[in-house]
Amino acid sequence: MTELQIIGLTRFAYPGLGGFQSGHETVEARVAALWAPERLEARLRSLEHVTLRTLAAQEDADFRLLVVTGEALPQPWLGRLEKLVAALPQAELVRHPSMNQRHAMEETVNARLDPDGPPAMQFRMDDDDGVGRRFIARARELFGQVRPLWERHRRLCLDFNRGYGLALTPEGPLIEPQMRACLGVAQALFLDPSIRRTCVHFPHHKLPSLMPVLSMTDAPMWLRGIDAWNDSRPDAARLRPPTDEERRDLERRFGLELEKIRSSFPGSTRGS
Template sequence: MDVVFQTRFSFFGKSGWKSAAAADPDLLFAPERLDARLRLFELITLPSLLAQSDPDFTHMVLSSTLMPTPYKVRLRELVQDTLGPRRARVMFRPEGSAGGFLRQSMAKTFGNKPCAQVVLDDDDAVSDDYVAVLRGYAQAALAAPGREDDYMFISFPRGYTLLIEDGAPVALEHRFVSYTNLGLALVAPGNHKRNPFMTSHRRIGQRHPSLMVTSRRPFYLRALHRHNDSNAHKQDLELAPHDMTLALRHFPFLGRHFGPDGTRLAAE
């Protein structure tokens, strides 16, 4: 079972973004914005992948051919230096469908091998055991009794919202959203016609075979900051000090920002 994380990084084209930058290349590739996105990617997303207890996965990063060359170089080097060339695949494509490009790459790379494709935005994170847990559930899904479809979605509704101010994490909040796109996985052959970016995640439970993992522990971080490319907003319950032990266990990189009781640490 191949586990493949899929990230859109400042991709110009059809991708589901709802911000003004999504439709304006000048805004999308503004140096201030790209610098901020790269900082968050390096601060949150990549450390969560580097911390995986099961390191056997691939990270596909899709960006745009319109991105300025210096930022293409920075993005490619950042991903490959963090994860290594075996696990990192950074690709630049012209305007088009993000899901379509990712689907083509999956088919070419993995063929009909069973895969778990995971949505991972460039400012979000997964728990340190996410790959191991997902692989177990994905293999069980393939062997489920009464299974009639050749694919299945797996949803992890429980996680945290990570509030960021001035480029630094400041607080954590509980979050539980059924069929959220965070940590959402599609279990199917690599050359399957479906792709998680080409699916309305809010209606997965109604329209598709699916499994929801409702363990009482977190599986993802959703970052909330002024550079969000979606309509994310603050609405969740802030963690109590005693909750931080669980948070730091599953997201160890947060130990650089929070103490065991949730106290913010001074920036290095």
């Protein structure tokens, strides 16, 4: 098995400046937006049932996930977040002071990388995104096949192009099958471990101009969360209920527990 230092990065309502398309001039303005109770409730649901669930289902469990939030995230949200993160053995909750997003992630990731160790694989996931159960395993396998290219450039991107737009609703999931290049989800960056820049320093849509990119289109590998608070404003008009085959794909390929998601909404009468 190819030896790698694999680190995933999820920012949960981290109120640092920069790093988002929606601009806020002050930390206070960003806190007001990110820590709105309705938003936190929705993102805790997606973090539990999509992000952490799909990582818990990985066939290759040899990775780390850093969940970064603000050091002043209030209760009850902090306690709920701590409980969710503690349930995934590979996950670590990092409470970081508010500062520039990229600088904060650089401090967080590099403190946990051995600069003299094996190649680093980094991936980012928003707190409403998910990946296929074979994401880590396939990324490791494919890196072994193209390692000579990485040895030449010391940086390489593996980009899975297919997946689903996904919205969680009390009536069940809504989806849209998509093929998108360099979306930023299910995207592995292989970097020399001495490089201090992290996966958030390289804009995902500009990666083909920054390093070699290997695109894989053979199977769906990502779930892109869609809700009222998306920074990138995806088009939700094409979302629809999944077919029976697509429901099976969500459950088997990604490990989602659709009835548990449904029952997580207030007023649900359906069991898990």
